[in-house]
Amino acid sequence: MGxxxxxxxxxxxxxxxxxxxxNGPWLAEQLRAAGVDxxxxxxxxxxxxxxxxxxxxxxxxxxxxxxxxxxxxxADDLTARVVGDVQGRPCRLDEPLRQRIAARxxxxxxxxxxxxxxxxxxxxxxxxxxxxxxxxxxxxxxTAPGLVVPPAEGRDGPxxxxxxxxxxxxxxxxxxxxxxxxxxxxLAGAVPLLEDTIRLWGALEADLAATLRRIEPLDGLEVGTxxxxxxxEIVTRYAPSARPVLDLxxxxxxxxxxxxxMSADGRDVDDLVAxxxxxxxxxxxxxxxxxxxxxxxxxxxxxxxxxxxLGGVDAYANAAxxxxxxxxxxxxxxxxxxxxxxxxxxxxxxxxxxGARVGVGVTGVAGPGGGSADKPVGTVHLAVVTPAGRYERAxxxxxxxxxxxxxxVVAAMHALRVALG
Amino acid sequence: MGxxxxxxxxxxxxxxxxxxxxNGPWLAEQLRAAGVDxxxxxxxxxxxxxxxxxxxxxxxxxxxxxxxxxxxxxADDLTARVVGDVQGRPCRLDEPLRQRIAARxxxxxxxxxxxxxxxxxxxxxxxxxxxxxxxxxxxxxxTAPGLVVPPAEGRDGPxxxxxxxxxxxxxxxxxxxxxxxxxxxxLAGAVPLLEDTIRLWGALEADLAATLRRIEPLDGLEVGTxxxxxxxEIVTRYAPSARPVLDLxxxxxxxxxxxxxMSADGRDVDDLVAxxxxxxxxxxxxxxxxxxxxxxxxxxxxxxxxxxxLGGVDAYANAAxxxxxxxxxxxxxxxxxxxxxxxxxxxxxxxxxxGARVGVGVTGVAGPGGGSADKPVGTVHLAVVTPAGRYERAxxxxxxxxxxxxxxVVAAMHALRVALG
Numbered sequence: 001m002g003x004x005x006x007x008x009x010x011x012x013x014x015x016x017x018x019x020x021x022x023n024g025p026w027l028a029e030q031l032r033a034a035g036v037d038x039x040x041x042x043x044x045x046x047x048x049x050x051x052x053x054x055x056x057x058x059x060x061x062x063x064x065x066x067x068x069x070x071x072x073x074x075a076d077d078l079t080a081r082v083v084g085d086v087q088g089r090p091c092r093l094d095e096p097l098r099q100r101i102a103a104r105x106x107x108x109x110x111x112x113x114x115x116x117x118x119x120x121x122x123x124x125x126x127x128x129x130x131x132x133x134x135x136x137x138x139x140x141x142x143t144a145p146g147l148v149v150p151p152a153e154g155r156d157g158p159x160x161x162x163x164x165x166x167x168x169x170x171x172x173x174x175x176x177x178x179x180x181x182x183x184x185x186x187l188a189g190a191v192p193l194l195e196d197t198i199r200l201w202g203a204l205e206a207d208l209a210a211t212l213r214r215i216e217p218l219d220g221l222e223v224g225t226x227x228x229x230x231x232x233e234i235v236t237r238y239a240p241s242a243r244p245v246l247d248l249x250x251x252x253x254x255x256x257x258x259x260x261x262m263s264a265d266g267r268d269v270d271d272l273v274a275x276x277x278x279x280x281x282x283x284x285x286x287x288x289x290x291x292x293x294x295x296x297x298x299x300x301x302x303x304x305x306x307x308x309x310l311g312g313v314d315a316y317a318n319a320a321x322x323x324x325x326x327x328x329x330x331x332x333x334x335x336x337x338x339x340x341x342x343x344x345x346x347x348x349x350x351x352x353x354x355g356a357r358v359g360v361g362v363t364g365v366a367g368p369g370g371g372s373a374d375k376p377v378g379t380v381h382l383a384v385v386t387p388a389g390r391y392e393r394a395x396x397x398x399x400x401x402x403x404x405x406x407x408x409v410v411a412a413m414h415a416l417r418v419a420l421g
Numbered sequence: 422m423g424x425x426x427x428x429x430x431x432x433x434x435x436x437x438x439x440x441x442x443x444n445g446p447w448l449a450e451q452l453r454a455a456g457v458d459x460x461x462x463x464x465x466x467x468x469x470x471x472x473x474x475x476x477x478x479x480x481x482x483x484x485x486x487x488x489x490x491x492x493x494x495x496a497d498d499l500t501a502r503v504v505g506d507v508q509g510r511p512c513r514l515d516e517p518l519r520q521r522i523a524a525r526x527x528x529x530x531x532x533x534x535x536x537x538x539x540x541x542x543x544x545x546x547x548x549x550x551x552x553x554x555x556x557x558x559x560x561x562x563x564t565a566p567g568l569v570v571p572p573a574e575g576r577d578g579p580x581x582x583x584x585x586x587x588x589x590x591x592x593x594x595x596x597x598x599x600x601x602x603x604x605x606x607x608l609a610g611a612v613p614l615l616e617d618t619i620r621l622w623g624a625l626e627a628d629l630a631a632t633l634r635r636i637e638p639l640d641g642l643e644v645g646t647x648x649x650x651x652x653x654e655i656v657t658r659y660a661p662s663a664r665p666v667l668d669l670x671x672x673x674x675x676x677x678x679x680x681x682x683m684s685a686d687g688r689d690v691d692d693l694v695a696x697x698x699x700x701x702x703x704x705x706x707x708x709x710x711x712x713x714x715x716x717x718x719x720x721x722x723x724x725x726x727x728x729x730x731l732g733g734v735d736a737y738a739n740a741a742x743x744x745x746x747x748x749x750x751x752x753x754x755x756x757x758x759x760x761x762x763x764x765x766x767x768x769x770x771x772x773x774x775x776g777a778r779v780g781v782g783v784t785g786v787a788g789p790g791g792g793s794a795d796k797p798v799g800t801v802h803l804a805v806v807t808p809a810g811r812y813e814r815a816x817x818x819x820x821x822x823x824x825x826x827x828x829x830v831v832a833a834m835h836a837l838r839v840a841l842g
Contacts, residue, residue, distance in 0.1 A: 013647035016453070017446020028514070032437070039471050041464040043445070046645055050460050057478040074630035074646055077638070120631025120676070158841055168820055210541030211497035216496070224467055225495055226434035233439070253450055271656070274648020284736070286714075292721030293707075293714025296735040300713030303789050311741040313734050314717040320732040320775055324745065355739055364631055368724050399589055401724055 002174045003190040004039045005031050006058030010069040010079055011165060012045035015160045021252045022167045023068040030174060032237075035190030038066065046076040064186045066177075069165030071144035073124025074151065080147060081159050084132030086151030091130045092104030096280065097137055097145060098129035105143050113258065136162075136180050141172035148180040159183065193222075193237045196246055198253055200232040201414055202262040208232060211256045212249075220245050229410040231262075231269070262417070263293045269413045270302065276420035277308040282386070284416070285354035286312030287325045290364040290380070310354040315346065325349025336375065338363050340392055343381035351385055358420070362412055365396075366404045380408050384419035391419035424611040425460045426452050427479030429498055431490040432586060437702030442638055443588045443831035444489040449596060453658075456611030457485065467497040471755065476507045480578045485607045489599075492565035494545025501568060504581050509573030509771035511699075512551045518558055518566060519550035526564050528786065547812045557601050559584075562593035569601040570634035580604065589665030614658045616645075617667055619674055620689065621653040624681040629653060633670075642664050650831040652683075652690070666748030683838070690834045691723065697841035698729045698779070703807070706747045707733030707776035707835070710802070711785040715830045731775040736767065746770025759784050761813055764802035772806055779841070782805045783833055787825045801829050 007027050013019040021043065030036040042054040051070070058065050058407045070079030084091045086313060102125045105206055111117065128144050131137060138146030147162040159182040168394065205227050212223065220242030226233045228416070234253060238246050239407030254261055263272060277284060286296050296312035299305060318337055321327040326346040336342050357389050364380030371377035378397040393415050397407045428448050434440040440462065449459040460483055462774060465471040466576060472491070475828040479486050491500030505517050523546045530537065559567030568583040580603040584591045584645045598604060621629070626648050631646065641663030647654045655674060659667050675682055681720040683694060707717050718735035720726060738757055747819050756762050767782030784803030792798035799818040806812065814836050818828045 011647070012645040013649075013654070013656070015446075015459060016656075017650055018656070019647060020441060025427055025436075028437050038436060039466070039468075040475060040623075043462040043464070045460070046643075047460075053478075053482065054461060057474075061474065070628075073627050075633060076645060116625045116628050117631055120627050120634075121633070122626040124630060137812070168824070204537045206494050206541050206545040207537050210538055210543060212496060213541075213544070222431040222467075223781075224497060226432070226440060228434075233434070235434070235437075235439070285741075288714070291718065292730070293709070293717030293733055295713065296714030297718055297826075300735070300737060301823070301826075305713070306737060306791075309713070309737050311735045311737040311745075312714055313745070314714060314715075314721070314732040316721060316727060316730050316732040317775070320706075324732075324734070324774060325663070337547050353745060354738070355744075385577060402722070403589070405718075405722075411484075 002193070003063045003186060004061065005036045005039040005064040005066060006039055008051065008054045008058065008065065008067040009041065009043045010046065010051055010067060012070070015045045019339070020125070021172050021401055023163075023165065026167070026171065027066055027068070032193060032195070034178065034187055036187065037193065037346050046070070046078065047393070048082045048203055050079050051079065051082045052086055052399050054263065055083065056159065061158050062158055064158050064161065064183065066161045068170055069162050071146075071162065071164045073127055073143070079128075079162055080131055083147070083162055084135070084151050087132060087149045087157070087160060088155045089132035089134055089149060093126065094129050094131050094137065097131065100128055101125045101128050101140060101143055101145065104140055104406060108143065124288060128395045136182065138173050138176045138180070142166060142169040145170065146173045146177060147263050148177065150182045159186065191237060191239060196238065196250070196267040197263075198234045198250065198261065199263040200257050200260040201230060201233070201262040203232045204378065206235065208253070211252060215248060215252050218249055221249060223249070229407045230414070231410070238308035248399040248407055251262045262414075268418055270298070271417045273413060273420065274302070274308065276417065280420070282357040283308055283310050283358065285310045285350040285356035285360040286360045286362070287350035288312060288314050288362045289316060289321065289346065289403050291362050291408050294405055295360065295362055295412050298409050298413065310356045313353065319347065321349075325353055330368040338365055338375050338379055338381060340381050340383070340394060343383040344385070344390065344392065347383040347385040357387055358416070360416060361410055362408060364404065364407075366401045368401060378404050380404070380411070382412050382415045384415050386419055389419075391415060423455045423614070424485070425483045426457045426487060427460055427483040428462040429472065429475045429486065429488040430462065430464045431467065431472055431488060435490070436464050436466045438841050444584075444586065444591050447588065447592065448487055448489070449739040449805040452612060455599065455608055455614070456613035457608065458614065467491070467499070467548060469499050472503045473501065476504065483579055483687055483835070485579050485582065487582045487584065487602065487749055489812065492549065492567075492585045494548055494564070496549075497644045500583055504568070505556070506569050507576070508553060508581060509568045509576045510553035510555055510570060511712060513549065513554050515550050515552050515558065516551065519547055522546045522561060522564055522566065525561055529544065529564065532832050550600070557603065558603070559597045562590040563587060565590065567594045567598060569598065569603050571603045577640065578606045580607065582836055583742045587831055601796050602834060610747060612660060614660060617657045617659065618669070618684075618687040619655045619671065619682065620684040621678050621681040622651060622683040624654060624678050628657070629674070629678070636673050639666050639670055642670060643671070646830065649827050651835070652831070660723050660834070683835075690838055691719070692832060694841065695723070695729065697748045697838065701841070703778035704731050705731055705779040705781065705782070706731045706771040706777035707734050707781045708771035709733060709741065709783045710737060710767065711787040712783050712826050712829050712833075713737055714795055715826055716781065716783055717832050719819050719834065734771060734774065740772075742767065746774055759796050759800055761804070761815060764804040765806070765813065768804040778808055779837070781833055781837060782827060783823070785829055787822045787829075789822060795810050799825050801825070801832065803833050803836045805836050810840075812836060
């Protein structure tokens with residue numbers, strides 16, 4: 001099995017979905033890179049009893065446990081105390097640490113012009129300096145220190161690494177956590193697993209399952225398949241010694257799904273679109289209706305986008321389609337705003353308005369209102385215009401408003417990829 | 422403690438963060454509405470041993486366990502079998518169910534023009550009809566049936582509700598899961614907890630902690646505080662009998678933080694902006710640079726947006742700022758594209774171009790490149806122009822490219838809220 005880590009994410013706001021957990025997946029990725037496999041991730045609210053239960057649950061079959069969150073200055077931030085209790089190391093005030101945190105808080109207050117009540121600040125600082133006896137302290141990146149807490153002498157169990165909840169603080173502290181002696185001792189036994197990713201667009205899960213069944217057993221491979229917004233992803237984790245088995249899987253899948261393979265080297269659709277534009281030195285502009293800017297946001301999400309993205313018009317109102325992108329009012333009148341000719345006119349208009357080589361037009365009914373028998377919710381028309389030609393697609397997407405918008409963006413990225421291919 | 426449920430989300434793709442879990446938070450919300458408290462949420466990969474461990478972990482202190490995912494036709498979809506094993510109910514082929522699933526697959530294949538291999542399809546259907554003996558079957562919404570699996574006779578433990586992973590299928594099946602007799606028996610003991618939310622904008626966590634400490638103990642309240650992109654949220658869950666304690670908390674917080682309370686009735690910034698625009702009958706348009714359409718996407722995320730949002734220009738390139746939004750080239754030359762006058766000109770230009778009553782301009786350095794000593798990464802200028810006046814803000818936001826863009830959108834929503842207030 002190799003070295004295994006468990007992750008505990010704390011916070012009622014994560015458990016109830018008010019905040020999306022960015023730490024668990026990031027930690028899983030870092031651990032895998034270090035050759036550590038993640039067995040389970042537990043999300044708990046702010047109740048000490050649940051955090052303690054999660055720690056006890058992971059202890060028997062994990063070599064390392066990592067927690068995120070619950071290190072703030074407020075009363076519901078209890079991670080240090082609970083971890084100390086579970087590891088048999090009660091908390092106590094670390095006075096030099098208190099002074100270092102106080103200095104940091106003072107500096108941050110000055111820099112960010114905080115005007116807090118001094119007494120409240122001091123109480124928060126003292127609370128954050130209460131750490132389990134004998135813990136290895138990771139210096140604060142924000143104001144909360146991290147901890148590496150081994151079990152008390154005579155106790156069994158893995159060391160627990162305690163990290164703060166804000167993602168930037170957790171990430172900033174990670175190198176120090178990895179370097180802590182108790183963590184290094186665990187990592188010494190790790191064998192890195194490699195990862196291989198093949199992505200299909202428009203293939204069926206059942207067909208893929210049949211292909212995989214044909215070549216089973218795939219000893220030494222962990223094959224995970226995942227269908228997401230029309231992309232079917234095959235992610236295989238393997239030890240270097242299982243490379244020949246992986247090669248068999250790759251040969252078979254790439255042959256069976258030659259028509260739907262979009263990427264066999266881990267690149268995603270964003271990578272492929274960016275590479276195709278850059279290879280031709282082409283720029284792109286968007287004319288969006290139902291997605292209201294989501295496609296533009298996706299195209300500019302990565303660094304370096306300014307080299308290829310000129311911009312876009314969120315032509316939500318029909319007057320904007322006409323006025324800013326030159327879509328003839330008569331065309332909208334004749335075919336409706338959600339129609340192939342209007343998608344094409346949005347693409348042409350975006351190309352013209354921004355002086356881009358490539359234009360993308362998107363129009364659709366995201367719902368929940370606005371649908372008709374003729375054009376139900378989920379009806380979407382896409383158009384891509386390039387110097388090499390035109391590409392159009394008509395879709396009927398399932399799901400609620402958010403899903404239709406999200407799937408429209410994914411489909412538009414693939415339309416761009418195909419049109420540029 | 423009342424009635425408690427545990428949630429298990431399966432899927433290596435969720436554990437590794439390739440897919441964001443939409444089911445856990447949704448289930449937590451539904452359960453709370455039904456008066457059931459969620460203790461812990463466990464995410465496991467596709468290994469049976471981890472799923473079994475998660476189920477055994479939740480069993481002792483939960484009255485109900487709910488799983489999502491792992492019901493597909495592929496070999497790594499093992500939830501039904503593992504739940505059956507843990508509950509002492511081995512799987513067996515349910516022939517009438519197999520026929521119903523086969524009919525659904527046939528119908529869906531026809532409707533969506535799937536062209537799968539018939540043998541592979543049949544194997545997938547048979548796999549999905551293998552269910553634990555004595556389980557209550559929830560009819561498929563997609564092709565996978567859900568299950569309610571009580572422990573075998575003579576065994577202890579809560580019933581396990583097994584739901585499919587695709588969010589639309591899980592949500593579609595939820596009413597039937599709630600209505601299952603074994604679930605009804607658990608829900609009979611539930612006392613609904615109510616929830617109260619106060620939101621502050623620009624307040625400090627440490628100050629809030631001090632206020633809360635002053636009025637402790639808050640018997641009967643579960644108070645959670647959460648700082649997110651500058652919004653400080655206080656979510657309190659309480660039984661109806663604890664209403665007087667809640668009132669004390671609300672009075673105290675609303676008095677201490679009068680200057681930073683943005684909402685005391687659960688409404689978020691999107692609600693407030695929409696209500697303010699609608700109350701005046703005003704429309705809005707955006708001129709975005711560094712956010713590339715994210716603000717437009719946010720403003721159009723909710724149903725009914727077309728009544729108040731006319732559209733926006735993602736003026737990523739300077740030529741687009743000049744050409745489409747009339748930002749004078751000399752202004753960009755003199756002050757730089759990231760500057761207060763350009764933010765104001767983007768807002769004016771958007772207002773004019775779309776004929777909107779309100780214009781929002783956003784420009785900034787999202788990074789990682791493009792920063793300078795003068796204008797480091799995170800420098801953002803916002804402008805809102807309304808018939809009633811102008812509002813500007815200069816920000817220096819922490820974080821990586823994604824965070825800066827996200828925080829810029831949140832700050833722009835608040836700028837709109839304040840400008841309309």
